Amino acid sequence: MLTLRSPLKTADRELARFRFRAALAGVAVVAAFALLMARFFHLQIVQHEYYTTRAEDNRISLVPIVPNRGVIADSKGVVLARNYSAFTLEITPSKVDDLEATIEALGKIIEILPKDRKRFRRLLEESKTFESLPIRSRLSEEEVARFAANRYLFPGVEVKARLFRQYPLGPIGAHAIGYIGRINKKDLELIEESEQAANYKGTDHIGKTGLEQSYEFHLHGETGYEQVEIDAGGRAIRSLSRTAPVQGNNLTLTLDIKLQEMAERAFGDRRGALVAIEPATGGILALVSTPTFDPNLFVDGIRSDDWDLLNNSPDRPLLNRALNGAYPPGSTFKPFMALAALETGKRTPGQSIADPGFFNFGGHQFRDDKKGGHGMVDMHKSIVHSCDTYYYILANDMGIDSIARFMSQLSFGQRTGVDIEGESEGVLPSPEWKKRRFKRPEQQKWFAGETVSIGIGQGYNAYTPIQLAQATAVVANSGVMFRPHLVRYIVDSRTGEKTMIEPEPMRVLPWKRQHVEVIKRAMVGVNTHGTGAKAFAGAGYVAAGKTGTAQVFSLKGAEYKSSRVKKELRDHALFIAFAPVDEPKIALAVLVENGGFGAQSAAPIARMVFDYYLLGKLPQGAAAEDDVEDD
Amino acid sequence: MFQDLLLRLRARLVARVDGPLLCIMLALMASGLATVYSATYDAHNRVLAQSLNMAVGLCAMWMVAQLPPPKLMRFGVPLYALGLVLLVLVFFFGTKVNGARRWLSLGFTRIQPSELLKLAVPLMLAWYLHKHEAALKLRHYAIAAVLLLLPFALIAKQPDLGTAILVGAAGFYVLFFAGLPWQAIAGLLGAAAAAAPFAWTMMHDYQRKRILTLIDPTSDPLGAGYHIIQSTIAIGSGGGFGKGWLAGTQTHLEFIPERHTDFIFAVFAEEHGLFGAGVLVVLYLLLIGRGLMITANASTLFSRVIAGSITLSLFTYAFVNMGMVAGILPVVGVPLPFMSYGGTALVTLSVSVGILMSIQSHRMLVRK
Numbered sequence A: 001m002l003t004l005r006s007p008l009k010t011a012d013r014e015l016a017r018f019r020f021r022a023a024l025a026g027v028a029v030v031a032a033f034a035l036l037m038a039r040f041f042h043l044q045i046v047q048h049e050y051y052t053t054r055a056e057d058n059r060i061s062l063v064p065i066v067p068n069r070g071v072i073a074d075s076k077g078v079v080l081a082r083n084y085s086a087f088t089l090e091i092t093p094s095k096v097d098d099l100e101a102t103i104e105a106l107g108k109i110i111e112i113l114p115k116d117r118k119r120f121r122r123l124l125e126e127s128k129t130f131e132s133l134p135i136r137s138r139l140s141e142e143e144v145a146r147f148a149a150n151r152y153l154f155p156g157v158e159v160k161a162r163l164f165r166q167y168p169l170g171p172i173g174a175h176a177i178g179y180i181g182r183i184n185k186k187d188l189e190l191i192e193e194s195e196q197a198a199n200y201k202g203t204d205h206i207g208k209t210g211l212e213q214s215y216e217f218h219l220h221g222e223t224g225y226e227q228v229e230i231d232a233g234g235r236a237i238r239s240l241s242r243t244a245p246v247q248g249n250n251l252t253l254t255l256d257i258k259l260q261e262m263a264e265r266a267f268g269d270r271r272g273a274l275v276a277i278e279p280a281t282g283g284i285l286a287l288v289s290t291p292t293f294d295p296n297l298f299v300d301g302i303r304s305d306d307w308d309l310l311n312n313s314p315d316r317p318l319l320n321r322a323l324n325g326a327y328p329p330g331s332t333f334k335p336f337m338a339l340a341a342l343e344t345g346k347r348t349p350g351q352s353i354a355d356p357g358f359f360n361f362g363g364h365q366f367r368d369d370k371k372g373g374h375g376m377v378d379m380h381k382s383i384v385h386s387c388d389t390y391y392y393i394l395a396n397d398m399g400i401d402s403i404a405r406f407m408s409q410l411s412f413g414q415r416t417g418v419d420i421e422g423e424s425e426g427v428l429p430s431p432e433w434k435k436r437r438f439k440r441p442e443q444q445k446w447f448a449g450e451t452v453s454i455g456i457g458q459g460y461n462a463y464t465p466i467q468l469a470q471a472t473a474v475v476a477n478s479g480v481m482f483r484p485h486l487v488r489y490i491v492d493s494r495t496g497e498k499t500m501i502e503p504e505p506m507r508v509l510p511w512k513r514q515h516v517e518v519i520k521r522a523m524v525g526v527n528t529h530g531t532g533a534k535a536f537a538g539a540g541y542v543a544a545g546k547t548g549t550a551q552v553f554s555l556k557g558a559e560y561k562s563s564r565v566k567k568e569l570r571d572h573a574l575f576i577a578f579a580p581v582d583e584p585k586i587a588l589a590v591l592v593e594n595g596g597f598g599a600q601s602a603a604p605i606a607r608m609v610f611d612y613y614l615l616g617k618l619p620q621g622a623a624a625e626d627d628v629e630d631d
Numbered sequence B: 001m002f003q004d005l006l007l008r009l010r011a012r013l014v015a016r017v018d019g020p021l022l023c024i025m026l027a028l029m030a031s032g033l034a035t036v037y038s039a040t041y042d043a044h045n046r047v048l049a050q051s052l053n054m055a056v057g058l059c060a061m062w063m064v065a066q067l068p069p070p071k072l073m074r075f076g077v078p079l080y081a082l083g084l085v086l087l088v089l090v091f092f093f094g095t096k097v098n099g100a101r102r103w104l105s106l107g108f109t110r111i112q113p114s115e116l117l118k119l120a121v122p123l124m125l126a127w128y129l130h131k132h133e134a135a136l137k138l139r140h141y142a143i144a145a146v147l148l149l150l151p152f153a154l155i156a157k158q159p160d161l162g163t164a165i166l167v168g169a170a171g172f173y174v175l176f177f178a179g180l181p182w183q184a185i186a187g188l189l190g191a192a193a194a195a196a197p198f199a200w201t202m203m204h205d206y207q208r209k210r211i212l213t214l215i216d217p218t219s220d221p222l223g224a225g226y227h228i229i230q231s232t233i234a235i236g237s238g239g240g241f242g243k244g245w246l247a248g249t250q251t252h253l254e255f256i257p258e259r260h261t262d263f264i265f266a267v268f269a270e271e272h273g274l275f276g277a278g279v280l281v282v283l284y285l286l287l288i289g290r291g292l293m294i295t296a297n298a299s300t301l302f303s304r305v306i307a308g309s310i311t312l313s314l315f316t317y318a319f320v321n322m323g324m325v326a327g328i329l330p331v332v333g334v335p336l337p338f339m340s341y342g343g344t345a346l347v348t349l350s351v352s353v354g355i356l357m358s359i360q361s362h363r364m365l366v367r368k
Helices: A002-046 A048-059 A099-106 A114-126 A141-153 A185-193 A210-214 A216-220 A257-267 A304-312 A330-344 A379-384 A388-398 A400-409 A431-437 A448-454 A465-476 A513-529 A598-615 B002-014 B019-040 B047-066 B069-093 B113-131 B138-157 B161-177 B182-202 B205-215 B225-238 B264-297 B301-325 B343-367
Strands: A060-065 A079-091 A133-136 A157-166 A180-182 A205-207 A224-230 A236-243 A250-253 A272-278 A283-290 A353-355 A358-361 A364-367 A375-377 A487-491 A498-500 A544-550 A572-579 A586-592 B095-097 B100-105
Touching: A002 A048, A002 B161, A002 B225, A002 B264, A002 B301, A048 A060, A048 B225, A060 A236, A079 A099, A079 A141, A114 A133, A114 A304, A141 A157, A205 A210, A205 A216, A210 A216, A257 A272, A257 A283, A257 A598, A272 A465, A272 A598, A330 A379, A330 A388, A330 A400, A330 A465, A330 A513, A330 A544, A330 A572, A330 A598, A353 A388, A358 A388, A358 A448, A364 A388, A364 A448, A379 A388, A379 A513, A388 A400, A388 A448, A400 A431, A400 A448, A465 A513, A465 A572, A465 A586, A513 A544, A513 A572, A544 A598, A572 A598, A586 A598, B019 B047, B019 B264, B019 B343, B047 B343, B069 B100, B069 B113, B069 B138, B069 B301, B069 B343, B113 B138, B113 B161, B113 B301, B113 B343, B138 B161, B161 B301, B225 B264, B264 B301, B264 B343, B301 B343
Parallel strands: none
Antiparallel strands: A060 A224, A079 A133, A079 A157, A180 A205, A224 A236, A250 A487, A272 A283, A272 A586, A353 A375, A358 A364, A487 A498, A544 A572, A572 A586, B095 B100
16 A cells, blocks of 8 residues: 555655646746836836937937028129039048048049048048048039949948039139138137037038138028938938028128239239228228139148148248238338327428438438438428438437327227238337337337337338228328228128128327328329329329338348349338328228339339229239339 | 538647637737738838748647647657757858858758757657656756757857757756756756856857946947847837837837847837737736646646746747847847747747647546
């Protein structure tokens, strides 16, 4: 019995144990599934909102739509900067594994020149991390089609239709208009500081110089956005909503591009600058700096050979001489000195001096250009014939502080506030300036002898052509000063509303009317029977002017003969003028670097500009350059 | 007469088929088809192919259900031996796909022998333990464990951790239901824990990465963590009742990887929400519950352990898959039973259910 029961009992026990284990498994299964349900509950109920947002973020992408940049036109409506659309082939380096191999393979489908590669490499070094960079621009329709057929071979490479900036007149007015270029790290900082970061998403060009830079935020416009549904591969599936971009505002300039072109041509291959201002408004009619350059080269990122050519040229075409070149004004300083003498009561117009041809001061002889002197010289004659001795004595009588105080009212030695960035200050010499300028105590001291040369626009005097033009315009306008500006008005692209720039005078200098008249008459005399007479012979209007020659190189008493001096060491030629004298429509300053005498090389340029602007006359060949009286 | 014949034929057809199991399986297959449709209709639709797979699976299930357990037992040794030989062949001559040697090329087609082991291993172990039923000693368990470890190691070496775990689990369940003493189980667990650091160094980089990304999926959001991040977003954004069939954005914008195969649950949960997930979990619970019931009622040791192993394997598939998709288990290649697209797994699972049906329908016969 026992022997029979035993295995049975064992079997029963086995079965019981087995059922226990099966039940245990059942419990474990239920527990595991309960855990899963808890997880689902957590994901789908507790964190539902979070994951919904994540799914939406996944699904929806905001694609910026870059606005069209505003157009720049001259005062007559001639377009100076516009946009055109073209196809570019672009690579997003972060999406490409082997950049070299990709470019190599692309080169088999679309022509990629070594210069394109070079430029691409340069862009790569400067670029923001995730942007796409152009490897080829201006693709033909055929090239676009060829790439489209092979697109699947090139992840991270795409053809984009982009708007390009174009300067249809090329180098004409390049220093005023400026150019745009690709946004670099410094630009990015500026954009962020200006709280424009959101508006510049998708934008990859920005104004770098000239008006393109200073009116950047007007020209740029407002970026639009498109909400698109994208798939996991980042491909846009469909558009959900679209906020249209707002085109940038257009600029209408005071600049007359025909006048500008004419003035640039008048310089020929000489280096120099010219600023012409409408005295009654401060509007700049022409802003010349020669040699100039083609701003179109910069738009796509300049090629390195072009860059080297521009950057290494001894003529420094990229330098904006009109705003950043500082030159001694030479004798063009004299009318302002004379006005200062009248206004401070140091001289009356009729007061005369006897000019022996030199002025001795502190054991040093300050010589006049004319041997033997000009004889008896009053204020009128001192300007008409550019008598140095008169101004040596005057400067000494006035003293440096008085001179500096008067000249600073005229914007000498200060930024004029023109609407282009980076203007230089120039140097208006004074004892304070010397203290700031020099470190060693013995250099900081102002010597009375230094005041003497200031009187004829030499010494430490150094002004930008725009400062000289501005001072001339203020005299022409009898003391009413406007901030010089290139933009007449901004046209709001949405409303068409025009916003005028600088309609109000900046300051009115309380000059006596008869004082200004004395100066103006003397400057007219310059052009009728003085140093500018040759250049202005037969002009159909009454022009006021003053010639000037700025010493580049001190000859230490030796006779200056331009033919014997190397060209780079020749004097700079200057000329300031305005016309017509009774109701001035144009005031200007001309500077020809190493041009020699102002009367010879600078005054004829002024004549051509006036003839064109006042009479519509185009120049008939170059003016004669011989046989003129020295300044 | 003819009607009589029809009736007999019908009786013959349904005789061995377990109603509840079939119903649950059909319900799962239907949701699977609908989800595969949603997951693939943007690209090439796979519904037809999956329907064919299901038809083949149902036929296989029916045929297996006809075989009485003693006959099934006879398949144990030859299947196991064949599987092992094939695994060794894979080890030496296998075709490498994506860095893993899992396939054996037969010239006209490729087979994945590890799939065969999912059934061969429990059959073999059950047969062996059944043979020694009268006096099961620790020695027998030890030999069974070696029989289990051999294919486990070969599959893990391929590497195919997912399948290795499933095969290992199936074998372990056999030992468990056969009465492996608790001390031995505890010892095994202890040994596993002790071996973990060693196993870590043995693991392939991608396997380690998968475990690390489970802890912090954001550590590699575009690489290994991508699957988990996107599938949890899909599940979470589904909410209580889901975005609706064919309306899952994560699915249709292709953010969910492997969405018609291993990650099909993410599609389902995105489109049907917590409610849908609950229904699905209940279906699996019913399937497993029915399996455990069959297990409890089975009449022989072989039937019991094989039914128990199959049932818990079904659970393991479902749990590991959903747990992985929901981000609580590492990513291993385990399909969701009867839902995921793919013929091989479907046939294997159908055959498993067929074995359960056979055990259920033949239990009286054995008693008699």
